[in-house]
Amino acid sequence: KPLHLRKVMLSSSRLNIVTILLGSWFIFLIFIYFNISSTNTTSDCNDIVKRLEDKLDNLAHKKGGSNNGADVQKRQLRDYPYSTVAEGIETLFGDGKGHSGQQTKENYYWTTGYIYSLAPKANVLIFGLGRDSYLYVDANKDGHTCFIESEKRWIDMAKEQGLEDRGDVEIVHHSLKKYKTKVGRTNEVLSDPDEWEDLLYMSDLPKSVLETEWDFILVDAPYGMSDKNVGRSAPIYTTAKYLSRGGRPRYIPVFVHDCNRNTEKRFTETFLGPLKGNLQDKMAGFVLESWRDFKVVGK
Numbered sequence: 001k002p003l004h005l006r007k008v009m010l011s012s013s014r015l016n017i018v019t020i021l022l023g024s025w026f027i028f029l030i031f032i033y034f035n036i037s038s039t040n041t042t043s044d045c046n047d048i049v050k051r052l053e054d055k056l057d058n059l060a061h062k063k064g065g066s067n068n069g070a071d072v073q074k075r076q077l078r079d080y081p082y083s084t085v086a087e088g089i090e091t092l093f094g095d096g097k098g099h100s101g102q103q104t105k106e107n108y109y110w111t112t113g114y115i116y117s118l119a120p121k122a123n124v125l126i127f128g129l130g131r132d133s134y135l136y137v138d139a140n141k142d143g144h145t146c147f148i149e150s151e152k153r154w155i156d157m158a159k160e161q162g163l164e165d166r167g168d169v170e171i172v173h174h175s176l177k178k179y180k181t182k183v184g185r186t187n188e189v190l191s192d193p194d195e196w197e198d199l200l201y202m203s204d205l206p207k208s209v210l211e212t213e214w215d216f217i218l219v220d221a222p223y224g225m226s227d228k229n230v231g232r233s234a235p236i237y238t239t240a241k242y243l244s245r246g247g248r249p250r251y252i253p254v255f256v257h258d259c260n261r262n263t264e265k266r267f268t269e270t271f272l273g274p275l276k277g278n279l280q281d282k283m284a285g286f287v288l289e290s291w292r293d294f295k296v297v298g299k
Contacts, residue, residue, distance in 0.1 A: 085112050085139045092132055102132055103220075103257060107283045111218055112139040114253045114285075118215050119143070125214045125243065127235045128221025129154040129163075129171070136218075137166045146170040146209060148235075150179075150222045170208065176222065178204055179234055184227030186263045190270060193296075200237035213247035213290075220257040224264060231263045232256065240271035241294045252288045259284040269298040 089108045103111070112135050115124055122143040126136055129149040137145050145167060149155050155171055163169055180199045181189050189199055203210075217239050224231035236256060244252045256268045259275055260282045269275060273286050274297075 082113065082116050082139075085116060085135060088135050088138055092135065102130065103283065104281050107257070107281055108132070108135060110280060110283065110285065111255055112136065114255075115139040115216050118253075122215040123212050124216045125209070125212075125218070127217075127219045127232070129158050130220075131157075133158055133163055134161070134166060137163065137169055140216075141167055143215075144168045144170065144212075146172060146212070148172045148174050148205070148209065148221070150174055150176045150230075172206060172209060174202070174205065176230055178202075179222070179230035181230065181233060182227065183224050183229050183231040183233075183263045186231075186233070186266060189233065190266060196237060200234045201241070202234050202238040205238075210242065213250070214243055214252060215250065216253050217243055218255045218257070220255075224258065224261055232258075233263060233267045236264070236267045237271055244288045245290055245292065245294060247290055250290045252290055253285065254288055255283055255285045258282050270296055271298075273297050 086109070089105060089112070092108075093105060115122065115136060116139045118124075119140075120142045122140055124136060124140045124143060124145045126133070126145065126147045129147050129151075133147060147158070147170070149158075149171065150173070152173065155173055158164075158171060164171065189195065219232050219235045219239060221235070222232065223229045239254060244254055254272060256264055256272065258264050259268055259279060265275060268284050272284070272288075275284050278284050278286055
């Protein structure tokens, strides 16, 4: 072949070799990165579960206190690792659909870690359905998980995605028409304690909700973004006075999402506890004693 063609072919071969080497090195770096990330995620998740278990155990043996016989013995981990739940969290954020308005990864690790640590056979109550609902069912795989939802479109989506097939799942439709107050009435409602029971107690929930001894409760619905929304005042009040009290002595983790908003913040601080020291991002978390008396804890 002519000399100039041989030079072109040689240059092209060298370029291909360099490209292949660089590509192989890039793939190797990606492999190492994801393996390290996976290891760190599993390690972080195990640390979270350990800290949560220690917190519950310490509550039972706090100096000078009584646990009233609360069942807080060392939790036995399930026959599947928490990393299984962690993979679901990573998948949720990696599907490319965007999740503005939902929880952060850290919040999901916090809430699902608590549920996982309560195994086996925990009763978990979630106000709200969404694309993330499978995380709670998977974390509570051997237990009963109940979702209370007002929006029919979320219920339809959950059923279409087979949420009820993932475990012992109950979905309760609680119409928005049943709520008696809205976000725009926050000041008015909080200033009139005589009306709390009538306006905020969700007495029309089914017995399966009102009479179950819940081990974990998350309030993440209804919507509360505008004055016209019903907000979460009723679920917070009902949780504080009824759903997290009574039954067998136990410690109950209670979480409220979107506590950066005025209504959620004020009702949470009034009926559950101060946000200071209990807030991570927009999520407030408390561990409540089932035998406590109901009282206003803040203003």
